[in-house]
Amino acid sequence: MDDERLWNFEQSLWTEGADNYREKVDPEVVMILPRPPFAFHGSAAIEAVTSTPVWERAELTERTVSRPHEGLIVIGYHVRAERDGGPGYAAWCTSTIRRLEHEVWRVVQHQQTLALDHG
Template sequence: MDDDRVWSFEKSLWDGGPDHYRELVDDECLMVLPHPPFVLSGRQAIEAVAETPRWSNVAFSKGQVARPQEGVIVIAYHVEASRDDASYAANCTSTYRRLSHDVWRVIQHQQTPPLAQSGTVEKTKS
């Protein structure tokens, strides 16, 4: 899968419908999301995300693509997404595995919203 298709595939997970999402996410997928229960697996991960409202505007930046071995793609990026009632930003990773020629599934996804303002460092008391 070339880079353009990788980003198109990933974007479709943010703005595509629930059936499309269920088709592209593997039954063995592991996810870490920024809301309880935080760590999800398998069908639980698929249904938790498939049933959330889709985003109407999605923009990726800082994208990186790695291909550590044949049939595995790992991506990292920053996303900014919005819909009528909400906006969202996060740093994300996804891992895909190839099942057969031109058939890919998400096997891992993680979202981390920005934790602090750029240039801000929190100090803890000893």
């Protein structure tokens, strides 16, 4: 997956709905989110993100990409997300994405740490 496609993939997880999560997040995903119970696995992780409102805008900056093994991508970035009429959200994030087959990728790990500038 080239960098442009990679960042579009990740940004879509912030700005598209529940069907997008179910398509792009692996059933065995591990997520660390800034709310109890903090550590989520599998369907509980997918439910935790699908039950939150979709952000209208998400800006991913300070991007870093590592490709430690063929078919495995690790990214880190800062996100500032907004929706009209609501408070913003800012966090430092990591995601690990693995290739299942040609052009089929799934998030297997995601972590968010609230940023001090959280909107």
